[in-house]
Amino acid sequence: MAGTEGEAVVGEELQGVEGDGEEGGRAGLRLPLARVKRIMKADPALQLASQDAVFVIAKATELFVESLVEEAYQYTRKAGRKTVSRRDVDNSVEAIDALAFLDGALDWS
């Protein structure tokens, strides 16, 4: 990423302005790799993870978030609202097979 864009991002970060999620870090990554790694390491079975692996998971997480929200937004729209609520997210989780792992894993209270 060229300096200009980088600066813009940095400026945005510094001001705490949440932009429209433009290209951020390396390959557009917007999540802190160290944190991702930390969550990965919480699994006692995990011994070592290559940098690639951490990156791929981080990036996959971004895609995951985006898709999840897109789905949730469908429910938001259906209800005629503009604000995505937790209920919308819940509905998405129930509706999508691949998200079955989230069932019961979340604190529904």
Add this chain to the structure above:
Amino acid sequence: MKKISAKSQIKRGNTCIPGEDNIHVGDEGRGDHNVETSPPIHLGNVGVKLENEGRVEGPAGLLETVEEVVEAPWEEIAGPDLSQAYVVDLTQQFNRIFVQTSFNSFKEKQQQQSGGSSKMEGAESDDIGTSFLTSEQYMVEGHSVHSQQHEDEEKEELPHVLREQDRFLPIANVARIMKRGIPKTGKIAKDARECVQECVSEFISFVTSEASDRCHQEKRKTINGEDILWAMNALGFENYVEPLKIYLQKFRESTKGDKPLEGSVESSYEVDFGNNMATFTADHVSQSEIVCTYGPGQVTQQFTLG
């Protein structure tokens, strides 16, 4: 009488009065991470200043008085951890020291929650330390300046913060990504953000454990990108695989050119400087992202390099 006047001299001098707000000595005692200079210097200053002001008291007498004044508040101060921060070793050791202050409370919390959460299970203190160091738990929110870490709250605040930061990605980052999935006019409720934040951690754990299982089956110890991709495929996220391959390629290309920053994200600690005013830690969480933590208020900013 003389002592009293000396004290009042000190007060008017308005420097180095222990326990006062603007005094580093006092501040240090009270838990403010304003690690300025070491106390003796202040004492010396006071002595000199008073002399300059033409007070009659001999230096020794003044110093004694000052020492008395100074000593007392220090005794009151119950900030044991902070003394560690005074160590002027600002190299790699710095992080450990700086972090040590919060590490102790972190460890406590870990032990407290060890029953509930399986995270960190079986980890020795070293692992905790390592994980602690690799974490950014002295970051409250991912990127923006968080000023709620005031002196008083700091100690109480930190354990709470730690617990969340252990398990989740920064909610600000998550929220920003969420916004990409909805039109600009859309908004996201706070509970929705939190919910997704939790989902994210579950997702990471889920995929990781799948990949890790596979690695284990193949008698390998290190999971790599391919393993993750395979796991995603297996878990029903096959539609992510192709885009991820492309991103991975970009990532690899972009990391090739970074000689200074090369290496894994583990070797990410870099102490830029720690001067008298503030502690500064730059944490290269990836080649492109640096998390900077400024003490004493633990202001944190995340810079993303283009």
